[in-house]
Amino acid sequence: MKLEVCGVGKDYLIPVIDTVSFSVEAGEFVCLLGPNGCGKTTLLRIIGGIEPASRGRVTLAGRPVVVDERHDRKVGVVFQEDRLLPWLTLRDNVGLVLTPLGLGPAARRAVAERYLRLVGLAGFEDYYPGRVSGGMRQRAAIARALAIEPDLLLMDEPFGALDAQNRRIMQHEVRRIWRETGRTIVFVTHAIEEAVAIGTTLIMLSARPSRVRAAIRNADRTERGALTDDLNTMIMEEVARQQESPPS
Amino acid sequence: MRIWVARLHLPTLAVAAVLVAVWSALSWRYGAYVLPPPLSVLRGLVEVVVSGDIWRHAGASLGRIVVGFGGAVVVAVLLGLLVFLSRVAGGVVRDVLTVLNSTSVFVWIVISIIWFGLSNWAPIFTTFMITLPVVASNIVEGVASVDRRLLEMGDVYRLSGRRKFAAIVVPSTLPYLVAGMKVGFGLALKVSVVAEIFGVTSGIGYVMNYSREVLATQMVFVWALVMIAVMTLTDTLLFDSLSRRLMRWR
Numbered sequence: 001m002k003l004e005v006c007g008v009g010k011d012y013l014i015p016v017i018d019t020v021s022f023s024v025e026a027g028e029f030v031c032l033l034g035p036n037g038c039g040k041t042t043l044l045r046i047i048g049g050i051e052p053a054s055r056g057r058v059t060l061a062g063r064p065v066v067v068d069e070r071h072d073r074k075v076g077v078v079f080q081e082d083r084l085l086p087w088l089t090l091r092d093n094v095g096l097v098l099t100p101l102g103l104g105p106a107a108r109r110a111v112a113e114r115y116l117r118l119v120g121l122a123g124f125e126d127y128y129p130g131r132v133s134g135g136m137r138q139r140a141a142i143a144r145a146l147a148i149e150p151d152l153l154l155m156d157e158p159f160g161a162l163d164a165q166n167r168r169i170m171q172h173e174v175r176r177i178w179r180e181t182g183r184t185i186v187f188v189t190h191a192i193e194e195a196v197a198i199g200t201t202l203i204m205l206s207a208r209p210s211r212v213r214a215a216i217r218n219a220d221r222t223e224r225g226a227l228t229d230d231l232n233t234m235i236m237e238e239v240a241r242q243q244e245s246p247p248s
Numbered sequence: 249m250r251i252w253v254a255r256l257h258l259p260t261l262a263v264a265a266v267l268v269a270v271w272s273a274l275s276w277r278y279g280a281y282v283l284p285p286p287l288s289v290l291r292g293l294v295e296v297v298v299s300g301d302i303w304r305h306a307g308a309s310l311g312r313i314v315v316g317f318g319g320a321v322v323v324a325v326l327l328g329l330l331v332f333l334s335r336v337a338g339g340v341v342r343d344v345l346t347v348l349n350s351t352s353v354f355v356w357i358v359i360s361i362i363w364f365g366l367s368n369w370a371p372i373f374t375t376f377m378i379t380l381p382v383v384a385s386n387i388v389e390g391v392a393s394v395d396r397r398l399l400e401m402g403d404v405y406r407l408s409g410r411r412k413f414a415a416i417v418v419p420s421t422l423p424y425l426v427a428g429m430k431v432g433f434g435l436a437l438k439v440s441v442v443a444e445i446f447g448v449t450s451g452i453g454y455v456m457n458y459s460r461e462v463l464a465t466q467m468v469f470v471w472a473l474v475m476i477a478v479m480t481l482t483d484t485l486l487f488d489s490l491s492r493r494l495m496r497w498r
Contacts, residue, residue, distance in 0.1 A: 050404060069403055076405075083401040087419040087497045096415055097405035128497040148405065 001026050001151040001184060003047065007056035009209075010042050017043060018209035019056065024186065024201070029178050031199030032188045033231065035238045038210040040188045041080075041156055047186060048077050048154045060152060076145030078155040082137040084129040090116060090140045091125040094147050101148060115143040118177060135166040142174070146181065155187045159194070171198050192231045196224050204234055207242035284466035292470040301455070305471070306478055308450035309440060312368060316375030317436040320383055321429060328387035328425075332394075332417055341388060348381035357443050366447025374443040379432040386428025390421035422494050430487045437479055452478075 003024040010017040016039040024030050032040050046053045049065045058065040060073060084093045094112035095105075103111065116125055119139040129137050138158055145153055155174075159167045175198045178185055189195050195202050199218055206213040213234060218227065268286050275283040296302040331338040356377045360370040394417050402412040444453025452471050459467035 048404065050400060069409075071406065077401075079397070079401070081397065083397055085398065085415060085419070088415070096407070096411075099411060100406040100408070130498060144405075 001061040003152060003184065003186070004059045005043075005047065005056070006059070008043065008046055008053045008058060009055045010039060010046065011054045015209035017053075018211050020205065020210065020212055021056075022203055022212060022215060024184060026184050027182050029175075029185045029198065029200045030187065031195035031202050032186060032205065033190065033192065033195050033202060033235070034205030034210060034213075035207050035235055035242060036190060037242070038205045038208050038238070040190070040205060043205075043210075044154050044156050044186065044188050047152075048075050049073060050077070073152075074148055074150045076148055076150035076153045078138070078141050078145050078153070078158040080157050080160055082129065082134075082141040084137055084140055084144075086129050089126050089128055090121060090132070090143075093129070093140060094144045097144055097148055111147055112143075115147040116140065118146065118180070119143045119173065133166075135162050135170065138162065138170065139173070142177070146177065146183070150183060153183045153185045155185065157188055157190070167194070174198060192228055192235065196228050196231070202227075202231070204231060207238040213238065281463060281465055284469060288466040289469045289473070292464075292466045293473060296467075296470060296474070302474055305450055305452050305455045306474055308448075308454075309437070309444065309452045310478065312371045312444075312451065313375055313433070313436045313440050316372040316440065317379050317433060319372075320376050320380040320432065320436075321425075323380060324384035324387050324428070325425070327384045328391050328421060331388050332391050332413065338388070338392075341384070345381045345385050345388065348377065349385065351377070353378055353439050353442060357446065360443070361446055368448060370447055371440045371443035371451070371453075375436045375440040378439045379436045382435055383425075383428040383432040386424045386431075387421060390424025391417065393424075394420045423491070426487065426491045426494060430483065430491075433482060433487070434479060437475065441475065 005020060005022050007019045007021050008017065009015065009019050020043060032043065034040050042051070045051045047058050047065065049058075049067050049071055052067045060075075065073065084090070085096070088096065091109065091112045094115060095108040098108040098111055113122075113125055116122065119142050121136060121139055121143065124132060124136065129140065132140075138161070142155075142158070145155075158174075159170050162170060171194055174185075174187075177183075178198075187195075187199065196218065202214075202216045202218050203212060204214040204216070205211070216227065216231075271283070271286055275285040280288065327341050331341055353374065356374040357370070360373040360377075364370045364373060398416050398420075399412060402416055407415065441451070441453035441456070444451040445457045448454050452475050456468050456471045459465070459471065
């Protein structure tokens with residue numbers, strides 16, 4: 001489903017996001033990049049309707065995204081932390097978010113098991129989150145986000161807490177899941193190699209207050225080395241700029 | 249071998265043996281009215297078990313506790329719900345609990361005698377008023393400590409308010425409830441026994457005071473032991489197994 005971000009900005013005590021506009025076609029895998037503290041997470045939360053923008057608007061399939069407990073969007077979110085309920089098994093954690101979709105207990109169970117299998121957790125359905133590794137918990141969180149068959153899947157540095165090896169494996173998995181399910185994904189990361197490895201479109205934000213510094217197609221995924229170098233240069237420039245002008 | 253030593257608390261038993269020896273010596277020195285010898289206490293204990301007095305009085309005390317403390321738990325849970333639903337109500341509840349927490353047992357005993365006279369309701373009411381702030385403070389703290397990030401996850405996935413309450417708030421608060429109940433029950437036993445000194449004709453507190461009046465000091469010791477036994481048993485049998493069952497996922 002098409003996502004449009006039109007002139008979105010956010011102020012806390014200082015302006016964090018100046019104005020950001022871009023659009024995402026259905027089935028795209030967008031990576032949001034930028035220096036630390038440039039408002040990537042905030043932007044993702046605005047897109048997800050978790051917090052309101054100070055200005056501008058976000059539309060999903062033409063309908064404005066507003067912050068409201070009774071919203072009817074199907075947006076899956078994978079947070080930096082897994083945010084699983086420790087007192088529910090992995091299966092019940094996934095099954096829980098299926099209740100608003102009106103599925104019966106048997107159907108919830110079947111769907112939960114299907115998506116746990118998809119993320120490679122077959123055989124661990126009855127485990128409690130505290131009994132599995134951090135990587136497996138994050139996989140379960142991804143299964144939960146996918147299980148509602150979201151129109152939009154938002155991922156906020158989901159592998160930040162993982163070690164390098166697990167990170168590599170999970171990037172590969174997410175890329176595979178994206179190919180198999182065809183979901184529209186917006187993925188926040190500060191790791192350039194990660195973005196270049198998995199995104200079809202890369203959006204680089206500038207230092208705070210942020211704007212879009214560059215939007216790059218990465219569909220054919222050739223010349224990765226050069227692209228990574230370019231992006232690294234950009235991010236170093238932005239970091240330098242941020243240090244020159246501390247928030248007043 | 250080592251496990252058995254730990255199970256039996258052998259060092260504790262050794263200390264207990266020394267204390268009993270000292271107790272015997274002191275009893276011999278000061279006389280049975282001040283400090284009855286261990287053997288007469290043991291004999292008294294056998295006597296109350298055989299005669300069935302132990303069940304009558306411990307049962308009466310426990311019955312009052314179940315009503316008074318049970319009522320406190322029910323009201324505390326309702327207060328927890330109120331705190332979850334309304335921020336304003338939460339502030340009021342917290343302030344009221346602070347006041348109740350700093351009210352002496354004796355205040356409630358005197359007031360309950362004025363209000364309820366010499367009846368069962370006096371110790372019940374006292375137990376209720378003393379345990380309510382303890383259990384409720386725990387629940388309120390539990391509700392306040394519910395992870396906001398989990399509730400936000402619930403909002404993202406469109407869980408209804410009722411389901412968020414059942415799936416997120418209640419399980420987060422349960423450990424606090426059990427901890428509060430554990431402390432509250434111990435307090436209930438101690439408090440209701442004191443309240444039983446006034447105006448009722450059964451219960452551990454009553455029979456202890458009665459024993460003192462008829463100069464049967466060894467029976468005061470016997471009932472003190474019964475009280476300790478009731479406390480220890482409920483703690484291990486009821487609350488430990490309850491918290492283990494609730495916290496299976498840990």
